[in-house]
Amino acid sequence: MDEKKTWDLISIASIPLVMTLGNSMLIPVLPIMEKKLAISPLQASMVITVYSVVAILFIPIAGFLSDRMGRKVIIIPSLIIAGLGGLLSGWAAWKMSHPYFMILAGRLLQGIGAAGAFPIVMPLIGDMFQRKSEVSAGLGFIETSNTFGKVLSPVLGAVLASLLWYIPFFSTPVFCLISALLVAFFVKTPKEKKAPKDFKSFKASIAWIFQTEGRWLYAIFSIGCISMFVLFGVLFHLSSVLENQYKIEGVMKGMILAIPLAALCITSYITGKAIGESKIVMKWIAFSGMLLLSGSILWISFSNGIYLLIFALSLSGIGIGGALPSLDALITQGFGKEERGTITSLYNSARFIGVALGPPVFAFLIKFSHKTLFFSVAGACIAAAILSLFAIKPPGKPPTKGTIFSTSVSKKERAR
Structure with missing residues (x-):
């Protein structure tokens, strides 16, 4: 990969890093927010939930628009919207006497911005790189950046909140501005002279894709959802255990939470480099990762000791870190440019569903028992x-309607 592409990739990788920081940094701030705003834990959790829910709703729209209008045209305004949302929440917390609902309004804006930024990264990587091995490595780097944001978030959020509890809100527009400038100046997307589909043709091609290839697509969507459900659920549980049982708070708690995330981060990077172009390798790495995740979670059920919990969750991080870049590559390389944005956005919506469900489901189930x-x-x-055994496009599949459409357009252009 040449130096220019390296800078392209670093600029694109800033997007998931910024989006992750903008959300996960607030997790260690929630207990402080409860006291400062005199709200319940459920009300505090809505600061996270409203972000994820609105992102789920807007991600497919952003994906469709990116297929028609271009990736950067959607990403840069979305980063600006996310920054404005953080600015609104921070201003409300700073200046208003009863800022709770205005903070939620700012978080809603951030969720809309997140919907048009991070999910568009995957199809953008697929557009920019021609060689499948480069696509796989790029997606692995993106997952690494995303996870590094999760590693950094608890510590950075705790440090900033120790100065003033609402500073994490104000940090978001700064990060978003830096990312938007990087994307604007360094990312050059390929230009193709191809007539965009009308909505009716586009809708028909997407319906045809799910009709003919739904088995492996639904498998990948489900695995992505389950992976994020487990990841955010166990982090929520570990955070509660550290604070309630062991009285570990602040920066120290953030550093412990970072251990399984660091394992995920390193594994994502290595996996992206290792999987190359082989879909069979991707499939079996995804299967092995989910098997390791299953075994480590099952192991935890027999003991609730803190050291075992951290070690087993680190194994879980390794399993998820191996699976996600493989799934990303399988779904990104499975489609042409015209449908790639929409399909990968639906996949990211499934992942956000897992993020939204993890903490409340874990909180509900732990009321019964650890086991x-x-x-x-x-x-x-x-x-x-x-x-994961079904998460691969079967060989010899007929072309999708999108492929047929693209071919017909190319023939018309050549005739002219």
Whole structure:
């Protein structure tokens, strides 16, 4: 990969890093927010939930628009919207006497911005790189950046909140501005002279894709959802255990939470470099990752010791870190440019559903018992491992309507 492409990739990787920081940094701030705003834990959790829910709703729209209008045209305004949302939340917390609902309004804007930024990164990588091995390596780097944001978030959020509790809100527009400038100046997307589809043709091609290739697509969507469900659920659980049982708070808690995330981060980077172009390798790495995740979660169900918990969750991070870049590559390389944005955006919506469900489901199940929680989660992980055996496009599939459409357009252009 030449130096120019390296700078392209670094600029694109800033997007998931910024989006992750903008959300996950607030997790260690929530207990402080409860006291400062005199709100309940459920109300505090809405600061995270509203971000994820609105992103789920807007991600498919952003993906469709990026297929028609271009990736950068959607990404840069979305980063600006996310920054404005952080600015609104920070201003409300700083200046208003009762800022809760205005903070939620700012978080809603951030969710809309996130919907048009991070999910568009995957199809953008697919557009920019021609060689499949470069696409795989690029997606692995993106997952690494995303996970590094999760590693950094608890520590950075705790440090900033120790100065003033609302400073994490104000940090978001700064990060978003830097990322938008990097994308604007360094990312050059390929230009293709191709007539965009009308909505009716586009809708028909997407319906045809799911009709003919739904089995492996639904498998990948489900695995992505389950992976994020487990990741955010166990982090929420570990955070509660550290604070409630061991009285570990602030920066120290953030550093401990970073251990399994660091394992995920390193594994994502290595996997992206290793998988190359082989879809068979991607499939079996995804299967092995989900199998490791299942085993580690099942192991946790038999003991709730803190050292075992951290070690087993680190193994879980390795499993998820191996699976996600493989899934990203399978779905990104499976489609042409015209449908890639929409399909990968639907996949990212499924992942956001997992993010939104993880903490509340874990909080509900732990009320029954430690074993009930982790046996249930292990069952979901085993289902993901089984589904990973189907997470590959079968050979010899007929071309999608999108492919047929593209071919017909090319023939017309050549005739002219």
